[in-house]
Amino acid sequence: MSDLAWIDAALTSARPQALGALLRYFRDLDTAEEAYQNACLRALKTWPQNGPPRDPTAWLILVGRNSGIDDARRNKQQALPPDEIISDLDDTESELAERLDGSHYRDDILRLLFVCCHPDLPATQQIALALRIVSGLSVKQIARAFLVSDAAMEQRITRAKGAVAKAGVPFETPGAVERSERLAAVAAMIYLIFNEGYSASGETIAQRAPLCDEAIRLARLLLRLFQSEPEIMGLTSLLLLQHARAAARYDADGGIVLLDDQDRSKWNRGLIAEGMALIDKAMRHRQRGPYQVQAAIAALHAGAVTPEETDWRQIDLLYRMLEVLQPSPVVTLNRAVAVSKVSGPQAALDLIAPLAPRLAGYFNFHGVRGALLMQLGRGSEARAAFDQAIALAGTTAEAAHIRMHIDRLMAESAPKAAQAVK
Amino acid sequence: MLYAILCYHDEDVVGSWSKEHEDAVMAKLAVVQDKLVKQGRLGPVARLLPTTAATTLRKDGDPPLVIDGPYAETKEQLLGFYIIEASGLDDVLEVAGELGRANPGGSYEIRPVGLFRPGSVAS
Numbered sequence: 001m002s003d004l005a006w007i008d009a010a011l012t013s014a015r016p017q018a019l020g021a022l023l024r025y026f027r028d029l030d031t032a033e034e035a036y037q038n039a040c041l042r043a044l045k046t047w048p049q050n051g052p053p054r055d056p057t058a059w060l061i062l063v064g065r066n067s068g069i070d071d072a073r074r075n076k077q078q079a080l081p082p083d084e085i086i087s088d089l090d091d092t093e094s095e096l097a098e099r100l101d102g103s104h105y106r107d108d109i110l111r112l113l114f115v116c117c118h119p120d121l122p123a124t125q126q127i128a129l130a131l132r133i134v135s136g137l138s139v140k141q142i143a144r145a146f147l148v149s150d151a152a153m154e155q156r157i158t159r160a161k162g163a164v165a166k167a168g169v170p171f172e173t174p175g176a177v178e179r180s181e182r183l184a185a186v187a188a189m190i191y192l193i194f195n196e197g198y199s200a201s202g203e204t205i206a207q208r209a210p211l212c213d214e215a216i217r218l219a220r221l222l223l224r225l226f227q228s229e230p231e232i233m234g235l236t237s238l239l240l241l242q243h244a245r246a247a248a249r250y251d252a253d254g255g256i257v258l259l260d261d262q263d264r265s266k267w268n269r270g271l272i273a274e275g276m277a278l279i280d281k282a283m284r285h286r287q288r289g290p291y292q293v294q295a296a297i298a299a300l301h302a303g304a305v306t307p308e309e310t311d312w313r314q315i316d317l318l319y320r321m322l323e324v325l326q327p328s329p330v331v332t333l334n335r336a337v338a339v340s341k342v343s344g345p346q347a348a349l350d351l352i353a354p355l356a357p358r359l360a361g362y363f364n365f366h367g368v369r370g371a372l373l374m375q376l377g378r379g380s381e382a383r384a385a386f387d388q389a390i391a392l393a394g395t396t397a398e399a400a401h402i403r404m405h406i407d408r409l410m411a412e413s414a415p416k417a418a419q420a421v422k
Numbered sequence: 423m424l425y426a427i428l429c430y431h432d433e434d435v436v437g438s439w440s441k442e443h444e445d446a447v448m449a450k451l452a453v454v455q456d457k458l459v460k461q462g463r464l465g466p467v468a469r470l471l472p473t474t475a476a477t478t479l480r481k482d483g484d485p486p487l488v489i490d491g492p493y494a495e496t497k498e499q500l501l502g503f504y505i506i507e508a509s510g511l512d513d514v515l516e517v518a519g520e521l522g523r524a525n526p527g528g529s530y531e532i533r534p535v536g537l538f539r540p541g542s543v544a545s
Binding site for chain 1: 432434435437438439443471472473474475477488489490491497526527
């Protein structure tokens, strides 16, 4: 590995822990970021000459902390936190490295992730902030992923940082209840990042797909810190199993390929193995949770060698469980697909009929309804449902997705109709 | 003599590799491994999934205690291993050096193998 590639990987992997520790020292995001930035610059200058330090993370924290203190002393207006917090200035790197193994470091990283998901921030700002602060992506990279201009993204992140600064950094060590609340908020934010990447299609795939990798990296990081949290295992498993299908999910033009039509040989077996191992571990805890149930559904899909081998009965049961854990008409809509496979399209149609008032504005409701009507041979009603779906589609990709449904079901219903005549 | 080369590295660093970097490393390692195969010196090779997928069974109690995560929380983790036929320590160090040049960073622990059964698992 070249020096630069090595340093780049070391800085990326050290960032959450180092920045998290600096945030604990300085209690201010901007100060911590600047201190970390300075430490990185020093690393780029000295590591190639002197070789990498024994513990890069400890080195970055030490150098960053000293630089932050120097800065604060130089421009007097900025008050430093009380001495007892940063009094251990004479730490040697190795002493600090020893201490990093302690309990601090879990809460440091969790805090860093948690300040990004402040409830006042809209989801898009939470994600942008986390990608900037925790992942260390440049504003330009994030702007590309969100398909907005650099200036707009810069403004969005500045605004988000302002909100975080105003809210104050929760620096005290969290209690058990707070910790689990923080974990849940952070897990939801990581899932949002993943979905930003996962929902890409067409020309945006190359720009947005890396968000999936980043979300998986963050999920693995979180799981390393909280090894026995079944829901974090579930989340990581879910992301891995979804992402395993990435290479099969798009056609040559970037259109979405439906699960049934995907070339399963293109699924990433390594990611599937890891996802399966994690859901397997999680289930042993017997503490159900929405991420685990969704991961279990994804695992049933991933384990089916052909679409016909999919265990729809089990998937139906899991969706029922999800309906209890996380009641939502969209979950019921998803269950309808499983029900149609197990009990036929009429049963599925009956299941979703009561959802109409709540999902009337959701394009996929009409899409699923159209598909079921089509299977029942009610062509004109199906067509009307599909038209409604296309009218409600938020993006051209969604509209294209529904059109594909139409094409597919038209093609499928033709031979079936012929058989019925016989 | 058979030796195990146990591969330790910071899995966060390895997890931060770009796809291109990962492919480049694997390609370089394949060259070294192919050479060892031709010499009839390469035994089983394994790359382990991240330690987040690990479970530890403490068997000093009955029933044994099942713990999530790896046996030890360390800065560098056991990420894989090679089994190599070598004439002695110098020889296996040379092989390890070559593997290390293909994949720098981290450490190899070299352990002579006491009992080896190739087993019957297909890859």
